[in-house]
Amino acid sequence: MLTARRRVAAGAVILAGSLLLTSCGGSDGGSSDGRTLKLWHYEGPTSAMGVAWTEAVKEFEATHPGVKVTYEEKSFEQIQKTAQMVLNSSDAPDVMEYNKGNATAGLLSTQGLLTDLTAEATKRGWDKKLSAGVRTTSRYDAQGVMGSGKWYGVPNYAEYTKVFYNKDLFAKYKIAEPRTLDELTAAMDVFVENKVTPLANAGAEYMAQQYLYQLALSRADRSWVDSYELYQGRTDFHDQAWTYAATTFADWVRKGYLAKTSSGTKAEEAGVSFIRGKAPILFSGSWWYGRFQEEATFDWGSFLWPGSDLTLGSGGNLWVVPEHAKNKELAYDFIDITMSRKIQNLLGNRGGVPVAADPGAVTDPKSKQLIADFNTLSARDGLAFYPDWPVPGFYDVLVSETQKLITGGEQPDAYLDALQKAYDKGVPRR
Missing domain, CATH: 3.40.190.10 (Periplasmic binding protein-like II)
Incomplete structure (x- = not known):
């Protein structure tokens, strides 16, 4: 986690033409002005x-x-x-x-x-x-x-975001690994039919807003990201991408894919719900990967968000x-x-x-x-940064407004109005 005058490719180059090979740069001791x-x-x-x-x-x-x-x-x-x-x-x-x-x-x-x-x-x-x-x-x-x-x-x-899923729970309900968004949606329908909330979520912290941003990214391109993150053009929160994201997110709450009670949940609680095998799906960052390796006792896998060239990272x-x-x-x-x-x-x-x-x-x-x-x-130049980055204080706005979207206290149109107001207020004059 560039300027408005110059587009910078978001892709970090790692391993096999991407991973930077360097010699060890550890300290040889040095002196200090304290202990x-x-x-x-x-x-x-x-x-x-x-x-x-x-x-x-x-x-x-x-x-x-x-x-x-x-x-x-x-x-x-x-x-x-x-x-x-x-x-x-x-x-x-x-x-x-x-x-x-x-x-x-x-x-x-x-x-x-x-x-x-x-x-x-x-x-x-x-x-x-x-x-x-x-x-x-x-x-x-x-x-x-x-x-x-x-x-x-x-x-x-x-770091980047991806979909983590519990292979054992998918097998229990005879669900194949989703390859498309339609297949992911169908899988969530099966879980809801069996009284299982599909998505681990944390409305009190970053996780909920990242679900919503990913939905927007699935309908966006690089120029959209550059406008939003780098001020290379006006960002309209009522455009096709943001409108799809807000309405789909609210619809997922109504369908039971996301629990209304998750409005007050912290990221740690959401992660633990996946680790304990209670939530079959979690969309979050690679920072969870090592912890899942260490603590999850079931078979699990991961895949990039289907149907989108862009993701958070x-x-x-x-x-x-x-x-x-x-x-x-x-x-x-x-x-x-x-x-x-x-x-x-x-x-x-x-x-x-x-x-x-x-x-x-x-x-x-x-x-x-x-x-x-x-x-x-x-x-594929697919890293689109994070939704709270553009302006100071926007993280708190995203948390509070997305919580309202989860509880039903705010409808998508009003939600997008609130984001527009906070974003426009914070964008610096270039």
Whole structure:
């Protein structure tokens, strides 16, 4: 998670012509102006990134004798809502995972809360390890628009959304893997007939709005994405794509594909419902892949959203160094270790999408499939970023308005009016 003056291909290049092959960039020790590195991130301990960052911490402490890493677990929501306040105080961490895009990292960069990493990116070779598509979310111009300007973050993995499904439940109800949207819809009808809610959903966080954005993307093209995300033309929320998305989403609630009670559900609860075999289908990001490998006890599979060339995705979340960080050199060293082949290979084999791994070192079959699907998206320029990126505060608007759509408190036309108003208010003058 580009500017309005220049179109940037969204596809990150990974593995087999896509995966960037780089030499290990780990730290050789270095010096520090303190004895502690304060780290914040919100990856689950059994996720691919969580496992990789835990190993990176061990590597860091081994190469920095006497320096300890203090890790503070924060949720995505905690960091999203408190970042500006915390980063503008003496409590700022030294290195932090943060959401990418104009409305998040871009906004903080314009407020002087993030360290300019341009010199370090060149010195340590991060600029060469990352493909053009992945680099998009690293750089922000003076207005906080991604794709050009200074480096304010380093993405250390890539991500995209896909459909995860419980093969055992599909077999129980004699449903074949869907290859088209019609087949997916028919499968959901079978589950509803058997009193099973097909789709895991989280209306209180990002998941619900991503379902809706994917429906819009299935009726959109690259120029539509560029207009929405990069301000290359006016975005009309009553166009064919957005109207189809809102009306179809509301219809899916009425049909029972999405539970009305999911309006208050968090992403973690939705993911756990899939892991426990209660929800047969979950549409979400590759960041769940490693966790499903680790915790799901049933046979499961995944596929790209059928009937759409576009899906949500980008380079992964960013390592950022707060401007008020007390130990910036230590932070740079830690970032460097997460970009090393050792850590990137581990990430790839645990179900992540690495950006700097040795392709021969990624041997897990499911991980290979994950990366192969990403390559398919990359080859067709299919990464369309995320719906909350364009303007500051839009994430909260999408959450609250989509909750109303789930509960029936708002109809599609009013929903689209509300999005239009919030979007138009936030689009910067170019």
